[in-house]
Amino acid sequence: MQANDEIPGGSPVRDGSDVNGQTVPVLKVESVAKSFGGVRALRNGRLTLRSGTVHALCGGNGAGKSTFLSILMGLIPRDEGRISLKGVDVHFASASEALRHGVAMITQELSPVPELTVAENIYLGREPRKFGYIVDFGRMVEDAAALLKRLQFDVPADAKMSEITLAQCQLVEIAKALSHEADVVIMDEPTSAIGEHEVHVLFDAVKRLKQSGTAIVYVSHKLTEIFEIADEYTVFRDGAFVETGRICDIDRHHLVRQILGHELNSSTLGESTAGADVALAVDSLSDGETFSDITLQVKTGEVLGIYGLVGSGRTEFVETVFGLRRARSGSIKFLGEALPAGVPKESIRRGMAMVTEDRKVSGLVLCESVGHNISLSALRKVSPWGFIRAKAESGIVAAMVSKLRVKCASPAIAVENLSGGNQQKVVFARCLTTNPKLLICDEPTRGIDEGSKQEIYAFLRDFAAKGGSALVVSSEAPEIPQVSDRVAIFRGGRLARVLGTGEISQEAIVNLAS
Known part of the structure; x- marks a missing residue:
């Protein structure tokens, strides 16, 4: 693959033409650099974005992606380099200026105003008005409802943000950015807080945007998403441009190697735990609301994966096991002794530790x-x-x-x-400082790069190999087979099936959970 910004082969998308009739990309970034206090955060940042395409910006944490996107949006000034929009050099001094020029961004961190409605959040600061100064709430709700319907986002326009789910909040943020009818839309980890159904809805919306000529910069640590939705890609590593090309010309192994800068060290799962002692025994556990009649065991030296779609009860189940929620019925035994319900302090004292779903909120x-x-x-x-x-x-x-x-x-x-x-x-x-015997991990690799994911997989396998046990919840189907000795499939609040080592595959996991 060539380390340049020309995409080999294929017919060019007509973004516009210069005086010589050559194709002009909707966005072209060349040799952008930025330092903070003498430390080089970005050098040779480059990207060529064409209308009607999805361009994946790939790289591990510390690769320079966030600095690059902040410069594009005018959030921080660049030290060097050139940015051109439809062939015209631009230098945005703020995000609002970038937005006025047709460049919008959906950030990873949600920033809703909880007590305002969905419609008010979408049109915040640019509400439709009567007579030039009175906010037209009726029209605003109608416009928001029409936008959400066009995007096929199942979110009520008149509901308060505090009343809708986290996944719906993410869809509102996406709708808010798309409401500006921008030529360029930057999506930074847009699926980090939504389930598989919402991901499919989002991807359908992205495909419709492509057809209308919108150019999309897509940032995600989920490589499966990149290969499903992106047309082209660019890799940054250690604050610098590495490579660009067409997604159809590479495979996952090549992309991981470019992101990491070296070959991925594959490691195998632990030995069979068929004769091992039972560390955790859950019998007919129910909370009366989100899950019911769950019976399963985790053995010493085992990593048991839990997979299920949003709403399957997987998070509520592990929170109940740890004591953050109180069970309505059933029992939990840990290391052969009954565990009191709803007492996380006792769970910790006996040797449990939990990595919660959202590290920034509860971790x-x-x-x-x-x-x-x-x-x-x-x-x-x-x-x-x-x-x-x-x-x-x-x-x-x-x-x-x-x-x-x-x-x-x-x-x-x-x-x-x-x-x-x-x-x-x-x-x-922090969890390891208590010397736990059982680690409960809810989405332990959410929002982190491929290199860090592999380190966490290796850590969990090593933890189990040394006599510990782990219960790992993940919404990423490709991840579960990499880390699990067995996999418990949750569907509709019930345990659909437990797959043994020889039965685990991505296809089986998805089919059983659907």
Whole structure:
């Protein structure tokens, strides 16, 4: 593959023509660079975007993608380089200026106004008005409803944002960006908070946008999505452009190698656990609302995967096992002893730890340091008389930073300044300070790059190989076979089937969950 910005082969899309009749891309970025405090965050950032295409921007955490997109949207100034829109050089000073020129962005972090309606959120700051100054709420709801219907997003326009689901909030953010009728739409991890049904709805909307001539920059750590939706791709690594080309010319292995900069080290699952002791035994567990009559076991040295669509009860089940929710009926035994319902403190004391679904909401104290986040679950160890012993705390932190290979300038920096992959490693490090025998992981690789995913897979397998057990929930069908010894399939709040090692395949998992 050529390391340049010319897409080999195929018929060019007519974005526009210059004076010589040559095709002009809708967006062309050349040699963009940015430094922060003398540290080079981006060098030689390049991208050629054509009308009516989806262009995947790929790279691990720290590759420079966020800096590149922030420059495109005018959120931060560039130090060097050139950006042209339909052949005309541009230099946006703000996101609103970029939007006025037809460049819109859907960010990974949702920012709804909870007490306003869906329609008010979509048209916030540009509400239709009567007589030039009175907000026309009726028309606004009608316009929003028409937009949502056109996109085939099942979201009520007059509902408050606080009343709809997280997946619906993500669809509203997408609709808000698309309501600007932009020529260029940047989608940064648009599926991170939605289920498979909503992903299909989104992809259908993206295909319709392509047909209308809209150009889309698509950022996702989910490689399966990239190969399904993208036409072209560009890879960044270590803050620099690496390669570009057509998706149809490469395979997953090639893309992973370019993202990581080396061959992927494949590792195998652990030995059979057929004769192993039972670490966790759940019998006829129900919460009366989201799941019922779940019976399964996790053995010592085993990674048991749980797969199910949104609404299948998978998250509610593991939260109940850990004690965050109270069961209506059934029993839980851990290491042979009954576990009291709804008491997470007791679960931790007996040797459980949980990596929650959303690290930023329930896994980390973002404004606190990396060190304080890691030692949070081990405060009793480092403060026997109520005062934290700094030396003991720093020893635990240093050991965990090394063990999990957390990349940070210092444990004293705020954890919010780390990449998503390193933030997730901090969550795992905090869990390990309690010396758990069972790790419950809900979406442990959500929103992190391929390299960090593989490190977490390897860690979980190593944890099991050393006598621990893990219960891993994932909504990514390609991920489950990589990490699981057995897989429990949830469907409609019930356990559909448990697949053994020889039965696990992506096709089987998806079919049973649907």
